[in-house]
Amino acid sequence: MTHLIGYISQIIGPVVDVYFDLKKSKELQLPALQDALSVTRDNGQKLILEVQQHIGEFTVRTVAMDTTDGLRRGTEVKALGQPISMPVGEQVKGRLMNVIGETIDELKPLDHSGAYPIHRPSPKFEDLTTNQEILSTGIKVIDLLQPYLKGGKIGLFGGAGVGKTVLIMELIN
Structure with missing residues (x-):
């Protein structure tokens, strides 16, 4: 499988513009929106970019999934052909x-x-379950006074030092 090859043309923080010379390539179009691109830094680490916008006929605007430190204009970028x-x-x-x-x-x-x-x-509405089931936390006070629904969102409010983090860690474990 051949990958479409491009080159970094501009870097502004986490935003990276990549130029693809489609005239020299056998590919006829730019990578699709939300496709992944791969670039190798000078130190050998790989960086993944995600296509967010097509700018003109030959350039895509991407967002880096990690720091762009060490990237330079002209660095080779490979289109992975998938998100x-x-x-x-x-x-x-x-x-x-x-x-x-x-x-x-x-x-x-x-x-x-x-x-x-x-x-x-996202899943179709028909595929979602509508039955409500109580989440057993194993903490008797919570299960009795404030039971939580499975799959629901849980928020804890309290002042500093009252044990919110300890409680969340107990729920996770």
Whole structure:
């Protein structure tokens, strides 16, 4: 598979413009919106860019998924031909990942074979469950006085030093 090759033309903070010379390339069009691009820094680290806008016939405006320190104009960029994807399923429970789906918890890498694009459409309303079920937290006071619904949002308000973080950590574990 050949990748469309471009070159960095402008860097303004996390925003990177990439020029693709489609006249010299066999590709006929720019990378699609929300597609991922890959650039290798001078130190060998890879940086992922996400296409946000087409500017003219040959340039795309992207947002960097990490710092742009060390990037230079003229650096080669490869179009990956797909959007940024995140691994899904049982394997991701309890794992720490960065914004592009790479593990940062120093455990074994995740299998990306069942990954979903980060910009996929939300589920249809008919597919959502409407039954309400109580979340058993294991903390008797919360379960009795303020039960939470499964799948709902939980907010804790309180002054400094009253134990909000401790309570959230107990709910997570």
